[in-house]
Amino acid sequence: MYKLTKKDWEISENEVTSKELFDNRRTFLKLGAASVIASGSIMEALAKEKMPIKNLKFTEDPNPNNLILNTYEQITSHNNFYEFTTNQRKVKDMAHTLNTKNWTIKVDGLVEKPMTLDFDDLLKKFALEERIYRFRCVEGWSMVVPWIGFELSKLIKYLKPLSSAKYIRFETLYDEQMFPDQKNKVFNAIDYPYVEGLRMDEAMNELTLMAVGLYGSSMPKQNGAPIRLIVPWKYGFKSIKSIAKISFTDKEPLNTWQKENPKEYGFYANVNPKVDHPRWSQARERVLGKFFKQNTLMFNGYEKQVAHLYKGMDLTKDF
Structure with a gap:
């Protein structure tokens, strides 16, 4: 008999909801105490959810425990994308200027071809x-x-970087017609194009994802269409959006937020509840849609899979 084995990076059973809700890809968050809601009420609530039409073919997450998800509305309505605006709620309304048709990604640096x-x-x-x-x-x-995507390691193997490549560097598209804040020059929020980077062993980790969609549908523009990086054990700013360039290098890339304020943002940006941001604590977090905060987990809960990457490092200094 075939036995489905849960991968150790998957979320635990105490974070699950009912199969009925999961199969319909809705969240438990808006339904409150599901155990006391009648089936008809559940389905009526689900019908009111704003959901995309699935247009991607993918293998579903194998976790049999029906995981709690944030709603599609929450995920697509609360976004940091400074190329549009610093107002998280307004990104969704402004992102229509991003044109993803005929999208290409330039690959250069220490690579065979x-x-x-x-x-x-x-x-x-x-x-x-x-x-x-x-x-x-x-x-x-x-x-x-x-998220829907493929492991970055697969792309790296396809691109065949040279053995001298120690880091991978990413750039968000630079296009002033698509991104209004890039027009502002002196008054823009940050320097563009947006840059991020990973050490090669981080990039090759099985958790690191090139995401092209969510909730079974193509990536929404406000979430970084058509393709973005997802590094789940790091703070979200490492997961660069709308990637237009990938470079392999032997030098540590200077990422955007490290360049903007090196005292507050480092290269690694690993989630660490023991190391506070200079202006606020990182010990606790608020899940979108919830009122009360919860404890933040070391490496965002993926310590078992990634802690070995930083063995011997002082994570209070190499932050």
Whole structure:
């Protein structure tokens, strides 16, 4: 008999909801005490949820425990995307200017063959899978998202970086017509293009995902369409959106927020409840849709899978 084995990075049973709700890809959060809600009421509530039409073929997350997810509305209505605005609630309304048609990604640096990748071709090269991950923002809020994508390690193997490549560097698209804040020049929120990077062993970890969708549908523009990075054990600003360039290098990339304020933001940005941000505590977080805060987990709950990457490092200094 085939026995389904839960991967150790999947969320535990005490974070689950009913099968009925999970199968319909809705969250328990708006329904309150599900055990006392009649079936008809549940289905009526589900019908009112704003959900996308599934348009991606993917392997569903194998966890048999019906995980609690934030709603599609919550995930797509609370976004940091400074290229549009610093107002998290207004990003959704402004993101229509992002044109993802004929999207390409330039690949250069320490790689066997520099190239330009066509996004649509990427979707054909790599099988997609669902990964339900915790997502923790450095600002102190969090959510649980059913991302759709493929492991970054698969893309790296396809691109064939040289052995001298120790880091991978990402850039968000620079296009002043699509991103209003990029037009502002002197008055823009940050320097553009947005840059992020990973050490190669971080990039090759099985948790690191190139996400192209969520809730079974293509990535919403406000969430980083058409393709973004997801590194679930790091603060959300490491998960760069709307990637247009990938470079392999032997030098540690200077990521955007480290460049903006090196005293507050480091290269690694690992979720660490024991190391506070200079202006607020990181010990607790508020899940979108919940009133009370909860304790933040070391490495956002993925300590078993990634702690070995930082063995011997002082995580209070290499933050």
